[in-house]
């Protein structure tokens with residue numbers, strides 16, 4: 762099926778630290794009706810020479826015609842180079858939203874969410890869409906260094922909005938003085954999931970394939986239902 766493309770104007774390209782940028786866009790008026798999405802979906806950004814790269818939409822559907830992406834610039838290939846150099850007023854061409862990673866109405870009251878790096882991008886709008894539903898949400902965010910943590914304020918705000926929301930930031934390469942958990946999020950998530958009733962629990966994963974594959978494997982070893990593990994691989 763042919764891909765439908767839309768145009769958006771760059772409003773802001775904000776470096777959050779050495780690694781992450783947040784880009785804000787506004788859809789061109791003519792394209793507003795073509796761009797509806799579910800929290801968790803992604804778009805394809807058209808680069809030069811018929812290249813495309815996928816990016817999860819990091820904002821809530823309620824914010825349309827404004828929308829955002831969160832990018833990790835460190836791979837530094839064609840996608841990162843194109844996006845990190847965009848300036849306010851530039852125009853970009855993207856596909857309409859795609860993908861099946863989204864909140865599932867499966868009756869779970871415990872949602873365990875795990876993201877590595879900018880895997881946060883697709884988890885964030887999903888969490889925002891359910892904060893007021895009284896579910897137990899436990900979010901694990903895996904990063905390498907303390908300097909990668911560009912913001913905690915939004916996580917603290919989520920805690921205030923929803924008493925059922927908890928989060929943990931887990932660093933794989935912490936500097937001296939880090940008092941939080943260390944290692945990869947994989948085993949921390951699995952230990953937490955073991956304490957929950959499987960029939961009332963769903964797992965949402967977004968980020969690198971190694972993390973997703975290992976969490977799925979460890980959960981299969983404890984007979985956690987694989988059909989309640991929803992995931993989006995970024996690379």
Ligand SMILES: Cc1cc2nc3c(=O)[nH]c(=O)nc-3n(C[C@H](O)[C@H](O)[C@H](O)COP(=O)(O)OP(=O)(O)OC[C@H]3O[C@@H](n4cnc5c(N)ncnc54)[C@H](O)[C@@H]3O)c2cc1C
Pocket residue numbers: 803814815816817818830831832833834836837838839840841842860878879880882883993994995996
């Ligand atoms: C569905 C989907 C959603 C995605 N959403 C996002 C998003 O929200 N934000 C985002 O930054 N990226 C996202 N990506 C990854 C993105 O599409 C590009 O792969 C990434 O920006 C690198 O592209 P590039 O052209 O700069 O580098 P390339 O030359 O294409 O890639 C260089 C290498 O970097 C690897 N790589 C890609 N991403 C990372 C990473 N984060 N950390 C380490 N290595 C990486 C690639 O596998 C490749 O080996 C998503 C990918 C998919 C499939």
